[in-house]
Amino acid sequence: MMDRITYCLFLAVLIASCQNPKRESEKIDDTIKPESEQREVPGGKDGVDSEDRAVRSLATAELHDSSFVFIEKWSDDFVYDMKYATTDNFIGKKVYDCDQCMIRKKVALALMKANRDFMEKGYRIKFFDCYRPLDVQKIMWEVYPVEGYVANPYTSGSIHNRGGAVDITLVDNEENELDMGTGFDHFGEEAHHAYRHLPEKVLGNRKLLKDIMEKHGFKPIRTEWWHYNFGESRAFALSNFPTKCD
Ligand SMILES: C[C@@H](N)C(=O)N[C@H](C)C(=O)O
Numbered sequence: 626m627m628d629r630i631t632y633c634l635f636l637a638v639l640i641a642s643c644q645n646p647k648r649e650s651e652k653i654d655d656t657i658k659p660e661s662e663q664r665e666v667p668g669g670k671d672g673v674d675s676e677d678r679a680v681r682s683l684a685t686a687e688l689h690d691s692s693f694v695f696i697e698k699w700s701d702d703f704v705y706d707m708k709y710a711t712t713d714n715f716i717g718k719k720v721y722d723c724d725q726c727m728i729r730k731k732v733a734l735a736l737m738k739a740n741r742d743f744m745e746k747g748y749r750i751k752f753f754d755c756y757r758p759l760d761v762q763k764i765m766w767e768v769y770p771v772e773g774y775v776a777n778p779y780t781s782g783s784i785h786n787r788g789g790a791v792d793i794t795l796v797d798n799e800e801n802e803l804d805m806g807t808g809f810d811h812f813g814e815e816a817h818h819a820y821r822h823l824p825e826k827v828l829g830n831r832k833l834l835k836d837i838m839e840k841h842g843f844k845p846i847r848t849e850w851w852h853y854n855f856g857e858s859r860a861f862a863l864s865n866f867p868t869k870c871d
């Protein structure tokens with residue numbers, strides 16, 4: 626009799642898990658930004674005021690800190706060149722279907738605050754990469770299995786796979802990239818933070834990026850000037866859903 630009950634319980638649990646409800650951490654934001662917050666109000670100084678409103682709007686949205694959001698939906702003030710949605714990357718192949726930046730809500734908020742600081746100085750963030758599915762990490766590892774430049778997907782994976790890392794640079798008001806000394810995904814010592822044989826201007830640009838990102842809770846990695854991990858993002862779950870646009 627007991628065995629029958631245990632068996633029924635087991636069956637019920639199995640059926641429930643097969644329905645595979647999305648974990649909170651993998652829920653994707655489908656809220657609509659209020660109409661009044663979609664347009665910049667005239668008089669805002671270089672978009673900084675509108676960025677403040679955008680931060681408030683996302684901060685008060687009914688979303689879990691770990692929900693994935695499309696940052697483009699919450700702020701008009703970023704620039705995008707999502708390299709893995711093109712063939713212009715070290716893999717030589719387009720590996721994303723979507724060219725938008727998808728990231729955890731908590732990380733998006735910090736990025737919007739950092740962007741506000743950059744905008745006060747006449748710059749803004751340009752994204753090269755945000756959330757990255759674990760399967761894409763495996764493709765990268767096949768092409769370039771060197772830790773420091775590509776995180777090992779078979780150990781702890783990349784913070785990109787957890788929706789907590791971004792690859793970025795800065796652009797000016799005409800959307801010209803600041804000179805950072807190397808291109809994106811230059812896997813060599815010239816891209817390291819400790820590499821000093823660069824013009825003062827380049828060192829200053831890297832420092833500007835690093836200082837403001839650190840102020841907002843991001844941590845650089847030793848080997849790539851463009852890569853920033855947010856806070857304790859290892860706490861976010863590894864994800865592997867494909868990058869699909871809204
Ligand atoms: C591949 C490169 N853009 C990158 O993000 N590297 C770091 C180390 C990573 O894979 O997490």
Ligand SMILES: [Zn+2]
Nearest residue numbers: 790791792852
């Ligand atoms: Zn990166």
